[in-house]
C-alpha cells in the first residue's frame with residue numbers, strides 16, 4: 001500500500017519495529033503514528049500526499065503490523081515503553097534534527113505522552129493531534145467535572161462516557177481477543193466502509209486480527225492507571241495543531257475545551273467527518289499537516305486568521321460566483337477572513353479582481369479572480385477544468401450569481417424569461433454539475449451553497465419570473481442534498497429577504513420604457529437602502545449554514561416570517577402575493 | 584493685502600505648522616515605541632507625556648488611541664466608546680493615534696495610522712487615502728459646498744470598493760474648524776473668521792471634536808455652503824471590516840481669488856504624504 005517505501009527494522013526494548021520511509025531524507029521529517037486497531041498503512045494516502053515535500057516516516061507500533069510484540073503482552077504496552085520506541089525510531093531516521101509528529105487515535109494518545117515528557121524535549125518540532133487525547137489531560141478533565149458537577153459538566157461526562165463503551169469492553173479479559181481473531185476481524189473492513197465511510201481499498205491489512213488483539217493491551221496497560229492518577233506536569237513542549245473531526249463517534253469535542261492550559265501554542269482545526277480521517281480526508285489532512293510543519297520549520301509562530309470560522313475553513317478552497325458585488329463579495333470576504341483560499345467568479349472583471357485583491361489582504365492565503373458568465377455552459381466547463389488543474393478541488397461552492405427581474409407575467413417577454421432562468425437557474429445547475437461532480441469524484445466531502453431567495457416560497461404577482469427561478473433553485477438544492485448526503489457533501493439553500501446591494505440598480509423591470517425602468521430602479525434602491533439589511537449578515541449566515549450543514553436558511557426577519565407562513569398559513573402568503581408593490 | 588497683514592499671516596501659519604509637526608513627531612515616536620501588550624490607555628498616556636515634556640500644557644482634545652477593530656470604529660454606538668480602553672496591542676494589529684495639542688497658542692489636530700509589524704490591509708487603506716486628500720483639496724478650491732464634498736468623498740470610497748451601499752462611511756464629517764485658543768487681534772481679511780464663530784468650540788473643545796466625527800451624526804446636517812476661510816482640520820477615515828486608517832491635518836482656506844492660494848495644505852512634509860511620495 002505504501003508506494004516506493006524504504007523499509008528498515010529498529011530494535012528497541014525487546015521488540016523489533018518495522019519502519020517505512022518515503023520522500024527525500026533531506027527534507028523535514030514527519031513521523032506518522034497510527035492508532036487502534038490499525039497499522040502504519042492507515043496513513044498510506046496521507047503519506048503519499050506529503051512525500052513530495054517531506055521525509056515521511058511511518059512505523060508499526062509494537063505488536064502491530066510487521067513489528068514484533070513484547071513478551072509477555074501484559075505490561076509491555078505502557079506509555080513509557082512506547083516513548084522508548086518513538087525515541088529509537090527518530091534517533092534512527094533523524095538523528096540530528098527534531099521531527100514533526102503526527103498521531104491519530106491511539107497514535108495521538110501516545111504522541112501526547114511524547115510531546116509532554118521531559119526526555120523528548122528538543123526532539124519534537126511540532127505535533128499534530130487527531131482523535132486521541134492525552135490520558136493525563138483526560139484524567140484532569142474528568143476530575144474537574146467530578147469535583148464540581150454542574151449539570152452541564154455531568155452532561156459532558158455522560159456524553160463522553162457513552163462514547164467510550166469500547167474502552168470498557170476492551171478491559172474485559174480474553175473476549176476482545178477472541179472476537180477480533182474470529183468474526184469481528186472478518187466484518188471489520190465492511191463495518192468501516194459502512195459506518196465510517198472510508199473507501200474500500202484493500203485496507204485494513206491482513207494483520208488486523210493480531211493488531212486488534214495485541215492493541216487491547218494499550219488500553220489495559222494505561223487507561224486505568226493514568227485516569228486515576230493523571231500527571232500534573234503534562235505540558236506540551238512543542239506547538240500543537242489539534243484536528244477534530246466533528247462526527248467522531250468515539251470522542252466528544254468537549255474533551256479539548258481546556259486544552260489551552262496545557263498547550264502554550266495551540267492551533268485548532270475542525271472538519272465535518274467521522275473518526276478515520278486519515279483514510280476519509282487525506283487531502284485536507286495533508287494540507288493542514290504540510291502548512292503547520294512548514295510554518296514551524298520556518299520558525300514562524302503560526303498566526304492563523306482569527307475569523308469566526310477559521311478552525312473550519314482555514315486553507316480550504318472556496319469558489320463564489322457573483323463575487324464582484326453584494327452578497328457574493330461579502331461572502332468571499334468572510335471566507336477570506338477565515339483563512340480560506342478564494343476564487344472570486346463574476347462576469348464583471350473589475351469587481352472580481354477587486355474582491356480577490358481585498359480577500360488576500362483580509363487573510364486568504366491565496367485568492368484569484370475569474371471572469372465568467374455563469375449562464376455560459378462552455379465558459380463554466382472551461383472554468384471547472386482550470387480550477388481543477390490549477391487550484392484543486394473546491395471544498396465549498398457558493399452559487400450566488402443572480403439577476404433581478406420584476407414585472408407582471410404578461411409584461412415578461414420570452415427573452416426576459418430566458419435571461420433570468422439562464423443566470424439564476426442554469427448558472428446554479430452548471431455550478432453544481434461541474435464542481436459538485438469534482439467534489440463527489442474526489443470522495444472527501446464538501447459543501448454546496450445556492451443563493452435562492454425568500455421569493456422562492458413567497459409568491460408575488462410582481463416577480464413571477466424571478467420567483468420561479470428561485471423556487472427552482474430551492475428545489476434543486478433539496479434534491480441534490482438528498483442525493484449527495486451519502487457522500488459527505490452538504491447542500492444548503494439560502495433565502496434572503498430584502499438585502500441592500502446593487503441588485504436593485506441592475507434589475508430589469510419588464511413592460512416599462514427605459515426611463516421608467518431607471519426611475520423604478522432608483523426607487524427600489526432607495527427602499528432597500530432604507531431597509532438597510534447588510535450583505536455581510538447574509539454572508540455570515542452562509543458560513544454558518546456550511547458549518548452546521550443547514551438545508552434551508554431564511555435570512556432577514558421578513559424571509560423568516562414568510563417561511564413560517566408558508567408552512568402554517570399559506571393562505572396569508574397568497575394574500576400578500578396579490579399586493580401591489582410600492583413602486 | 585498689505586505686507587503687514589501678509590507677514591502676520593505667515594507668522595500665524597508658521598505657528599500652526601510648528602505644532603502640527605510636533606504632534607506628528609510625537610505620533611511617530613510613540614508609534615515606534617509601541618509593543619505587544621501595550622493598552623490604548625497607555626498609548627494615550629505616552630502621547631500626553633511626550634508632548635508635555637515638550638511644553639504642551641493645553642489640549643484641543645486629549646490624545647486618543649484605538650487598536651484593532653476599534654480603528655474602524657466597529658460597533659461604536661455612544662461617544663464614550665471613543666475613549667481609550669484597556670484593549671491590548673497584538674502583533675499585526677492596526678492602530679490609530681489621534682491628538683490635538685495646543686502649543687504657544689496654536690492648535691494642531693492630527694491622526695496617525697500604523698500597525699504593529701506588517702498589516703497589508705491597512706497599507707492598502709492608507710494608499711487609497713491619497714486620492715481623498717487630492718479630492719478634498721481640489722473641491723475646496725472649486726468652492727464646492729461641504730456637503731457636496733462629503734458626498735464625493737463617500738462616492739470615491741464606494742468606488743474604491745469599501746462599501747457598495749450608502750451610509751457605509753460612518754464618520755460623519757471629514758473636516759472641522761481649528762483656531763488659536765488665546766484671543767488675539769488678527770486680520771479678518773485673511774482668515775475671515777471672528778472669535779464669535781469659535782467661542783462655542785473653544786469652550787467645549789472636546790465636545791466639538793467628538794461631534795465632528797461621531798458616527799451618530801448625519802452628514803446632511805452640514806451647511807450647504809463652501810468651507811469658510813480659516814483653518815480646517817481634515818480627517819478622512821476609511822474603515823473596512825475591522826481595519827481602519829485615517830490621517831488628519833490642517834487645510835488652510837483663504838478668500839483669495841487665485842485657486843492655488845484659496846486653499847492649501849498647511850504642511851506637505853507629513854508622514855503620510857512622504858509615504859505616498861516614496862511609493863512612487
Ligand SMILES: NC(=O)c1ccc[n+]([C@@H]2O[C@H](COP(=O)([O-])OP(=O)(O)OC[C@H]3O[C@@H](n4cnc5c(N)ncnc54)[C@H](O)[C@@H]3O)[C@@H](O)[C@H]2O)c1
Nearest residue numbers: 322324325326327347373374401402453498499501502503
Ligand atoms: N439583494 C437582495 O435583496 C437579494 C434577496 C434575495 C436573494 N438575492 C440573491 O442573491 C444573489 C446575489 O445578489 P446581490 O444582491 O448580491 O446582487 P448584486 O447585483 O450586488 O451582485 C450580483 C453579482 O453577480 C454578478 N452576476 C450577475 N449575473 C452574472 C452572470 N451571469 N455570471 C457571473 N456573474 C454574474 C454581478 O456582476 C454582480 O457582481 C442573487 O442570486 C440574488 O438573486 C438577493
